[in-house]
Amino acid sequence: MDRDDQILNYVQDRLSPQDRAAFEEAMARDAALSGEVALMQAVRGALAQEPKHDNSDAVWDRLSASMSPVPQPANMNSSPWAQLARYAAVAAIAVLAWQVVVPRSSGVPTGFTPATEGAGAFVLQVKFADSATFGDIGALLGPLGGTITDGPTALGLVRVSFADATSLQEAAVALDARSDLVELVVQQ
Structure with a gap:
């Protein structure tokens, strides 16, 4: 667990009693860590004092999730050529629609001769x-x-x-x- 996750879990009281005691000892030794925790607690306290709106819990959950994102696999085994082929197919369909479908459905009356x-x-x-x-x-x-x-x-x-x-x-x-x-x- 990285430092940001530890701070967030400490502020949200999600640490086990042993981890909480170890984290408080680390705060006692590291003034910067203690300052970050104090800042996070002050922000959380200020947010708690503000009038709550309907989505306040969702905002905090989204912020928490962004601080500890789900790890992505190192290799998704996807070929860059497959993505390029998809883009080329979309471009070809767009050109085809513009050249064939649009003129036929544009509603320009017949009777005009070049x-x-x-x-x-x-x-x-x-x-x-x-x-x-x-x-x-x-x-x-x-x-x-x-x-x-x-x-x-x-x-x-x-x-x-x-x-x-x-x-x-x-x-x-x-x-x-x-x-x-x-x-x-x-x-x-």
């Missing part, structure tokens, strides 16, 4: 309202057959391509009618 697919010959330039969401825009352009192929520009204009002139004309009329989502429609 600009790399090329713009058609039938194009409208549209300025959507600032309050228009991607969902609103997708729901508006999907039935019209429109595909965003460029933008937005510095002025907020978006190029929307259509398959033929008829679709373009119908879309221009439909977009003009939606003043809540569309601020401007210009045919190129």
Whole structure:
């Protein structure tokens, strides 16, 4: 039993009568030990005089346990590579989720085609309202057959391509009618 454990056990009156007598003899010979015991008794006395809260015994038990921790085995026989493999597996799962699961569950509406697919010959330039969401825009352009192929520009204009002139004309009329989502429609 180390010195701190002996002091703690003495203050908490957990020593056998023989150990207690031996410890008191050691205190009589060692002024530093006697001072540490006096300090610990003063702290315990001050804590006892303070108003008790609901967890005071738990606090003291936790303090006692931290002063005499449970010994750990010298070798746990665990490979450092196993821990590294666990970290790598977690990282791989996180990357996979970010690349596969998140895009599929993000709720981005379909109907948008990347600009790399090329713009058609039938194009409208549209300025959507600032309050228009991607969902609103997708729901508006999907039935019209429109595909965003460029933008937005510095002025907020978006190029929307259509398959033929008829679709373009119908879309221009439909977009003009939606003043809540569309601020401007210009045919190129």
